[in-house]
Amino acid sequence: MRMRIKVDRSVCAGHALCAAREPLVYLLDADGYCNSDGVLVPSGLEEQARRGAMVCPEAAITLWDEASSDS
Numbered sequence: 001m002r003m004r005i006k007v008d009r010s011v012c013a014g015h016a017l018c019a020a021r022e023p024l025v026y027l028l029d030a031d032g033y034c035n036s037d038g039v040l041v042p043s044g045l046e047e048q049a050r051r052g053a054m055v056c057p058e059a060a061i062t063l064w065d066e067a068s069s070d071s
């Protein structure tokens with residue numbers, strides 16, 4: 001089962017806490033906003049993805065079960 005990251009760019013405020021907490025999962029663009037929208041979480045880093053989403057103060061990050069989103 002694969003997990004995909006969804007970032008609501010309309011509410012992402014560029015705090016960069018996601019990338020600071022879990023730099024193997026979350027990347028930032030040149031302006032410091034999360035640039036991981038639509039990215040598949042690398043296998044084995046699912047828990048790190050959850051932790052990074054939890055520290056976002058804007059609740060901008062949602063994690064999708066790829067299997068359920070494909071059906």
Ligand code: SF4
Nearest residue numbers: 012013015016018056
């Ligand atoms: S912590 Fe949240 S608001 Fe900050 S860059 Fe990451 S997704 Fe955007």
